[in-house]
Amino acid sequence: MRTSACSFEVPFRVRVALAATLLALAGMASGAPQPAASELPAARDALLAQAQGQRDARDWPLALHSFRLGRERYPQDLAFQWGEIQTLADGGQSAEAVALAQQLLERRPDDPDTLLVMGYAQLRHAGVYASLEYVDRAMQHAGERPYVVREYLLALQRAHLADAALEIARQRPGLLSAQQQWELEADAAAENVRHAALPARGEAERFDAADRALARYDALLAQWRSAGNVPAALVQRVRIDRLQALHARSRMQELVDEYEALVAEGAEVPVYALGDVASAYLYLKQPQRAAALYRQLIAANYLRHEVSARQDQDFGLQYAYADQGEFEAARQSAHAVAAQQPPWRTLEGDKEATPNPAYLDARHMAAMMDFYAGDTPGAQRALERLVAAAPTRSHLRVDLATVYAARGWPRKGEIELKIAEAHDPRDVGLETAQGQVALDLQEWRQARELSADTLARYPENQRAQRLARQWRAHDSAELQLALSKGLGNDNPIAGGRDLGAEATLYSRPLAENWRLLAGLGQRRGNFSDGRAQHNFVRAGLEWRSRDWTVLGELAENHFSHGGRTGGGIGVNYQIDDAWSLQAGAQRLARDTPLQALRNNITSDRLDLGVRWRQSERRQWSFSASPSNFSDGNRRRSLLLSGQERLVTRPNWYLDAGVEIYATRNRRNDVAYYSPLSERSLLPSLRWNHTLRQDSARAWTQFAGIGLGGLTQQGYGGSALGVLSYGQRYRINDLFEVGGTLSAISRSYDGRREREWRIAFDLNQRF
Structure with a gap:
């Protein structure tokens, strides 16, 4: 935040001639040797004016010569000594200035003017706080003198205590010029912004400082607009400073609107404000603009010597790349930044090397960029190493748990979050991660409480907002x-x-674990002996809790021979992160062949299955599905399927898959397709490509190809081929839609059929 560039106004210019005369008179009274009367006071005044003019012209050597000549001629005249001290300070010899001022103070320790001169020298030598010490002492000894109070106000302003200075200035109207008063008001408002950017003492006060700063800015700008005589440059500066207050209050859209208005007016927004603007663009999901500003900050080398500012710029740029889908650029940038940081550092005066926090942060960021780019195994290994090296850094465990959950291991993530909870139980990142894992584990009450808590405490936090949407x-x-x-x-x-076609409507959760469902559907097709159609209506109840999902339903089925009531139950039990069991039973199974129903033949079905899922890159499942038909036929079907990741890139991946299917029927002299024995083997490749993705929206396309074979008892072997292409679009957590076009070539009873099929699905929550 920029503040006014204040320096000591030189009250000595106004008072120097008078001071010289008074001191000369004091010297005569003390009996000190004096020049001739003809030299009083004109010669002294002329020499002082000459020296001051040379100082004003920044001709330090000539000014020093003149002031020292005055000291030699008029040793009791302190005006020449004050001028010499000020000139030494201005000319880059601040140590000599301080030493000379100290000599004066040893003789006159309580003289306010000498204290002010020492404050001037210290300002150039040791900075604003050393200067304030001496100006404050002058104020204590001569607080009734207007020029001392004025210097004290300016010293407070330079020391970033403009609020205190403004309070005094309001008690002493007219002490400052209009321009000084305006600048002081601007600096006082800027102080409120700095306070708003600091960590709050309590969660209920998080935005209080920012709200006060914004209210102060709004009042100040309204006052200045009403006055009409405030310089446009100062108004513009206050509007720019106000951007930081908007950022602290997370009013990001207002921040961006004001920034763009300033740019449209031709204002040159200084570099110190661009970091907040870039952060706002990133928050508003405009990563291209954010990346441009971060690159500008880096190119300008703005605050690159400060670790925190450098990290804000580097990490902000990497997030901007990732949000644009430029994952490779994000990874390269993150790993390049990490390579620049040594793991150890040696502090001045300390012989022992200590861990470098910037190294840990950079390696952490590089791991997360690997994660966003799809390298989940690499991100997992990197985070596990970091957690082992810094086990008390809870945010490392939070992100490791996030990676575990993304790989399909929410229980493993839950353990990491429990450990992190011991170090920082109220951290918003920890609680939102716990809420998302609770949703994965179907721990509904825990998820609800965590979402409500984080959104109430951190309504501006994007993780809290994301959990609330979920x-x-x-x-x-x-x-x-x-x-x-x-x-x-x-x-x-x-x-x-x-x-x-089928539609199913689920109610909102009831008592957290229960949902009512109602649905209807239709299947129809044309066969050589006529048209077959199956209409059904279903109603049921679903229960979901940790590790368990159970669904029971009743269904009314209508086909060529009237209506029949059936039903079913399905159970899924998740043993751990890898293993799950499935079981189900249907009375009047809905997938009974249409030709069987047309001939008044129904079936009952049992499903048993087991799945092993190592991660998102490898899984296998096996299912057995025996069916009993009402005509006495018994069908036994087995399916073994597996998937293995072959290639992963930031925006796409390629999986290999295989399906091994076998079925046997007791009878084949029936009115529907019922081979005595059929077996198939179908290896396949599936490509999935992300066209666009952000925190809630995703647009993907996918394509698959499979080429294998099947054998049917009595007809020998034949080729089996499948091609497919589709797209899916998710607008947010409430709406998702997808469509697939597929082509299948296979044989039935020795006759090859080529099928084209289009499939569409939609999921809407409301």
Whole structure:
């Protein structure tokens, strides 16, 4: 924050001639040798004026010569000594100035003018606080003198105590010029902004300082606009300083609007304000503009010597790259910054090396950029090393838990967060991470309480806002739609021009763990012996708790031979982060072949499954699904599927997959497709590409290809091929939609069929 560049006004210019005369008279009274009467006071005044003029012209050698000549001629005249001290300080010889002033103070320790001169010398030599010490002493001895009070006000202002100075100035109107008064008011408002940027003592007071600063700025600007005579440059400076108050209050859109208004007016916004503007653009999800400003700060070398400012700029630029989807640029920047930091540092006067906090922060940032770029194993290893090196740094454990959760290990993340809780239990990053893990684990009450707490305490925090959106999405009603349409198909399972549509509506959670559901759907297809159609209506209840999801339902089914009531139950049990079990049973199974239903044949089905998921890069599942048909047929189906990550890049990845399927039927002399034995092997590749993504929105495309074979008893072997392409779009946590076009080539009873199919699904929460 810029403040006014104040220096001692030289009351001595106004008082110097008078002081010289008074001191000369004092010298005569004391009996000291005096020059001739003809030299009083004109010669002395002329010499003082000459010396002061040379000082004003910044001709330090000539000014020193003149002041020293005056000291020699008039040794009792302190005006020449004061002038010499000031000139030495101005000319870069502040140590000599302080030494000379100290000699005067030893003889006149309580003289306010000598104290002011020492304050002037100390300002150049040791800074504003050393200067304030002597000006304060002068104020104590001569606080009734206006020029002493004025110098005291200016000293307070230079020491960033403008509020105190302004209070005194208001008690002594007319002491300062109008320009000085305006600048003092601007500096006092700027002090409030600095206080707003400091950590608050209590959570309830987090924005109080920023609110006070903004109220003060608004009142000051309104007053100046009403006055109409305040310099435009000063008004502009106050508007620029106000940007920091808007940032401290997290009023980011107002900050950006004001910045853009200033730029449109032709104002040159100084570099000290650009960091807050860049941060606001980043907060508002405008990373391109944020990146441009961060690069400008870095190119200007602004505060690069300060560790915290340098980190703000470097890390801000890396986040801006990541938010644009330029993950490789973010990674390269982060690792380059980390490489510049040594792990150890030696403090002055300390022989022992100590850990370098900047190294830890830079390595932490590099690990997170790896994570955003999709290198989850690399990010995990890096964070685990950092946690081992600095186990009490809770934010490291929080981010490690985030990586664990992203890899599908919420229980492992929960353990890390519990350890971090021992060090900083009320940290907003910790609590929001705990809330997100609680959602993953279906710990609904914990998630609700954590979301409410973090949003109440930190309403401007984006992590708290994100958790609140996720909680609102969970705590909403949900509509699921699915549509599948065959394009010119004529296979014996789905039929020609087949259509499948289903809609399911879930209620909002009841008593946290329960949801009501209601749904309806239709399947239809054309077969050689006519059209088949299945309509159904379903209603049920779902219970979700930690590790368990149970769904029970009743369904009314209508097909060619009237209506029948069925139902089912499904259970999923998550043993740990890797293993889960699934079981289900259906009476009048909804996936009974349409041709069977057309011929008044129904089926009951049992599903048993197990899944092992090492991480997002590797998983296998196995399921067994025996079905009993009402015509006496018994079908037994087995499916083994696996997925392995082959390539990961920041915006896309490639997975290899395989499906091994086998089925047996007791009868094949039935009215629907029922091979006595069929086996298939389908290796595949699936490519997934992120077109656009931010914290809530994602647009992806995907494509797959599979080429394998199948064998059917009585018909031998044949090739099996699958091609697919689709896109998914998620607007926010409440709405997601996707569509897929696929082509399948395979044989049924020795006859090859080529199928085209389009599938569409939608999920809306409200």
